[in-house]
Amino acid sequence: MSKDNQLLEELTSKEYEHGWTSNIEMESAPKGLNEDIVRFISAKKNEPEWLLEWRLKAYRQWAKMVDPKWPNVTYPEINYQDVIYYAAPKQKVKPKSLEEVDPELLKTFEKLGISLTEQKRLTGIAVDAVLDSVSVATTFKEKLGELGIIFCSFSEAVQEHPELIKKYLGSVVPMNDNYFAALNSAVFSDGSFCYIPKDVRCPMELSTYFRINAANTGQFERTLIVADEGSYVSYLEGCTAPQRDENQLHAAVVEIYAMKGAQVKYSTVQNWYPGDKEGKGGIYNFVTKRALCAGDHSKVSWTQVETGSAITWKYPSCILKGDHSSGEFYSVAVTNNYQQADTGTKMIHIGKHTKSRIVSKGISAGHSQNSYRGQVHIMKRAEGARNFSQCDSLLMGDKCGAHTFPYIDVENNSAKVEHEATTSKIGEDQIFYCLQRGIDEESAVALIVNGYAKEVLNQLPMEFAVEAQKLLALTLEGSVG
Amino acid sequence: MLSIKNLHAKIEDNQILNGLNLEVKPGEVHAIMGPNGSGKSTLASVLAGREEFEVTEGTVEYQGKDLLDLAPEERAREGVFLAFQYPVEIPGVSTINFMKTAVNQVREARGQQPLDAVSFLGLMKEKMKLVEIDQSLLNRSLNEGFSGGEKKRNEIFQMAMLEPKLAILDETDSGLDIDALRIVANGVNKLRDKNKGIIVVTHYQRLLEYIVPDFVHVLYKGKIVKSGTKELALELEAKGYDWIKDEVAVV
Ligand SMILES: Nc1ncnc2c1ncn2[C@@H]1O[C@H](COP(=O)(O)OP(=O)(O)OP(=O)(O)O)[C@@H](O)[C@H]1O
Numbered sequence: 241m242s243k244d245n246q247l248l249e250e251l252t253s254k255e256y257e258h259g260w261t262s263n264i265e266m267e268s269a270p271k272g273l274n275e276d277i278v279r280f281i282s283a284k285k286n287e288p289e290w291l292l293e294w295r296l297k298a299y300r301q302w303a304k305m306v307d308p309k310w311p312n313v314t315y316p317e318i319n320y321q322d323v324i325y326y327a328a329p330k331q332k333v334k335p336k337s338l339e340e341v342d343p344e345l346l347k348t349f350e351k352l353g354i355s356l357t358e359q360k361r362l363t364g365i366a367v368d369a370v371l372d373s374v375s376v377a378t379t380f381k382e383k384l385g386e387l388g389i390i391f392c393s394f395s396e397a398v399q400e401h402p403e404l405i406k407k408y409l410g411s412v413v414p415m416n417d418n419y420f421a422a423l424n425s426a427v428f429s430d431g432s433f434c435y436i437p438k439d440v441r442c443p444m445e446l447s448t449y450f451r452i453n454a455a456n457t458g459q460f461e462r463t464l465i466v467a468d469e470g471s472y473v474s475y476l477e478g479c480t481a482p483q484r485d486e487n488q489l490h491a492a493v494v495e496i497y498a499m500k501g502a503q504v505k506y507s508t509v510q511n512w513y514p515g516d517k518e519g520k521g522g523i524y525n526f527v528t529k530r531a532l533c534a535g536d537h538s539k540v541s542w543t544q545v546e547t548g549s550a551i552t553w554k555y556p557s558c559i560l561k562g563d564h565s566s567g568e569f570y571s572v573a574v575t576n577n578y579q580q581a582d583t584g585t586k587m588i589h590i591g592k593h594t595k596s597r598i599v600s601k602g603i604s605a606g607h608s609q610n611s612y613r614g615q616v617h618i619m620k621r622a623e624g625a626r627n628f629s630q631c632d633s634l635l636m637g638d639k640c641g642a643h644t645f646p647y648i649d650v651e652n653n654s655a656k657v658e659h660e661a662t663t664s665k666i667g668e669d670q671i672f673y674c675l676q677r678g679i680d681e682e683s684a685v686a687l688i689v690n691g692y693a694k695e696v697l698n699q700l701p702m703e704f705a706v707e708a709q710k711l712l713a714l715t716l717e718g719s720v721g
Numbered sequence: 722m723l724s725i726k727n728l729h730a731k732i733e734d735n736q737i738l739n740g741l742n743l744e745v746k747p748g749e750v751h752a753i754m755g756p757n758g759s760g761k762s763t764l765a766s767v768l769a770g771r772e773e774f775e776v777t778e779g780t781v782e783y784q785g786k787d788l789l790d791l792a793p794e795e796r797a798r799e800g801v802f803l804a805f806q807y808p809v810e811i812p813g814v815s816t817i818n819f820m821k822t823a824v825n826q827v828r829e830a831r832g833q834q835p836l837d838a839v840s841f842l843g844l845m846k847e848k849m850k851l852v853e854i855d856q857s858l859l860n861r862s863l864n865e866g867f868s869g870g871e872k873k874r875n876e877i878f879q880m881a882m883l884e885p886k887l888a889i890l891d892e893t894d895s896g897l898d899i900d901a902l903r904i905v906a907n908g909v910n911k912l913r914d915k916n917k918g919i920i921v922v923t924h925y926q927r928l929l930e931y932i933v934p935d936f937v938h939v940l941y942k943g944k945i946v947k948s949g950t951k952e953l954a955l956e957l958e959a960k961g962y963d964w965i966k967d968e969v970a971v972v
């Protein structure tokens with residue numbers, strides 16, 4: 241109940257609240273991309289030879305590819321030679337404990353409401369904080385270690401657990417999967433790695449917090465989650481960036497590997513800087529997220545609340561390979577002003593009796609364009625597969641657009657696929673009803689929109705749900721009346 | 722407490738209210754009757770501040786203030802409540818959540834602390850009893866899939882929660898079964914006191930047996946053409962509106 245109150249309080253503040261930059265000494269690569277840059281990054285990270293080779297191979301493939309033109313978004317040609325591919329906070333020696341981390345860095349995260357220091361660690365969420373592609377600090381490590389859970393930065397995992405990285409890196413999203421995944425594979429600088437051992441239920445939420453800080457710098461982080469047989473983990477991801485006039489590139493890859501009976505819940509609240517009211521600046525968010533339900537009875541659930549970015553191109557997907565495995569996708573995507581989002585999911589049913597469920601809630605306001613793009617593919621072998629998709633669009637005003645592109649491909653006759661779609665407008669009647677009860681317009685919109693998105697918000701862990709509700713309200717401020 | 726003088730209002734190019742006068746004093750209950758389309762709901766909407774209706778002439782004074790000058794939510798916070806003829810559905814928002822937002826925003830506007838969850842629940846239980854409404858209904862999405870009668874009862878519950886000074890009930894009796902009618906009327910009567918004004922829009926004399934009005938007015942073609950006491954309602958029930966229409970035509 242108190243979350244509604246918080247929501248109302250938050251409604252008084254306007255505009256993007258994470259738009260500040262911090263003064264942290266940085267070390268960067270020169271602008272542009274070539275094999276030397278790839279080598280530079282790999283050397284900086286002290287990587288083994290095989291990983292450098294892997295990156296170079298990805299780079300060579302990328303160099304031959306062109307960026308996808310099929311999404312329903314428009315943006316000027318990106319000059320990939322004008323981007324900085326590596327920037328890291330300058331740390332003299334690698335910190336062994338939080339006490340050694342640059343206080344300015346800690347302050348940056350404190351300001352975002354993410355405390356990495358001791359006292360607030362008690363909140364029970366383990367955090368890996370990533371600033372400009374480099375993991376800054378991971379909390380709760382020892383405690384998780386006792387259970388055999390590995391949760392650390394990607395770079396650290398490369399050093400400490402090379403056998404796991406070698407085995408699973410690229411096992412779900414091949415390096416040449418698509419243009420942006422190839423780019424990421426060549427230049428990724430850090431991210432999070434997580435391994436949950438057999439039959440372990442991770443006792444706390446694991447969370448990665450991404451922050452872009454440096455100007456002109458692309459952020460290419462990589463997350464790899466491996467859930468061993470019968471394990472469970474809930475993973476959260478949050479993102480913010482400063483307000484800048486120029487667009488910034490973000491191309492991340494997330495891979496989830498779920499073994500027999502494993503369950504992974506992955507939640508994102510994406511709040512990259514969306515650009516200003518005229519559509520200037522903002523993050524180009526091109527992300528590849530995919531889960532492989534490799535084992536029987538495994539289950540992966542994606543929940544996303546997408547409120548930020550100038551452009552979002554993102555399709556968290558599930559490959560349902562194990563028999564009886566299941567995939568879920570719950571999404572709220574809000575666009576306002578000149579934002580463009582082309583987002584959805586792919587559910588690939590390979591195993592028998594695989595199940596998938598898609599609930600997508602698009603909300604468009606201002607001059608924005610919001611597209612749902614989803615594919616449900618039932619392969620020949622997927623006896624008794626089932627899918628249910630619900631795609632709703634809510635329009636605010638008459639200058640925005642909502643589009644739905646469902647692709648359904650059924651190769652097995654025993655499959656059951658259901659698709660429902662609705663488009664509605666936020667009603668004057670609904671708003672007036674709220675006003676008549678003494679509720680102001682902004683709160684009325686927040687109430688109606690949160691009601692509309694409830695089914696998805698309910699999937700989020702509590703703390704995240706509160707933040708997500710606030711974000712929805714914030715994003716839509718000033719979009720009616 | 723409410724003084725409407727020479728009120729004219731239109732929507733798009735349709736002139737609906739044509740010089741309406743009405744005076745409501747604290748403690749009074751006024752019933753407004755009149756044929757379909759005569760402008761009863763329009764009057765209610767104008768008083769509540771619905772923007773689509775344009776006031777072209779006239780004044781409305783409410784507790785010494787120019788009511789027409791206030792935004793709809795300000796009117797609500799000043800104690801104006803409208804029980805809608807057609808309550809609106811808001812999917813995914815429970816009545817409880819809705820009321821909590823409303824009650825606390827009204828309190829905030831009045832410089833009061835918001836109610837904490839426990840006090841809110843206490844208030845809710847008390848009012849639930851008053852209008853004999855079930856909590857399961859209040860947990861559901863607001864008005865979504867409610868029966869006609871449930872919607873009306875929910876309006877009265879909201880009225881009880883917000884404790885308005887001026888309540889306008891637009892055909893709250895329509896669609897109610899006999900028991901519900903009695904319960905709703907009871908609810909209204911319990912709120913009735915010397916400081917509150919109530920306007921009841923109805924087509925049926927029956928409601929007025931439960932909520933006994935001080936005055937009955939007939940609204941016809943956007944004007945109050947006849948006023949009287951509760952006997953007028955009986956007369957209308959017996960004779961219909963034709964004789965009034967004739968009277969108006971003669972004048
Ligand atoms: N949005 C609108 N556009 C055009 N005309 C309207 C609009 N709303 C109301 N009217 C007209 O205004 C007139 C008065 O309507 P109103 O709803 O006030 O009547 P009423 O007295 O409440 O009737 P009822 O007893 O049927 O509820 C009607 O002729 C109606 O058609």
Ligand SMILES: [Mg+2]
Nearest residue numbers: 761762763806
């Ligand atoms: Mg009416």
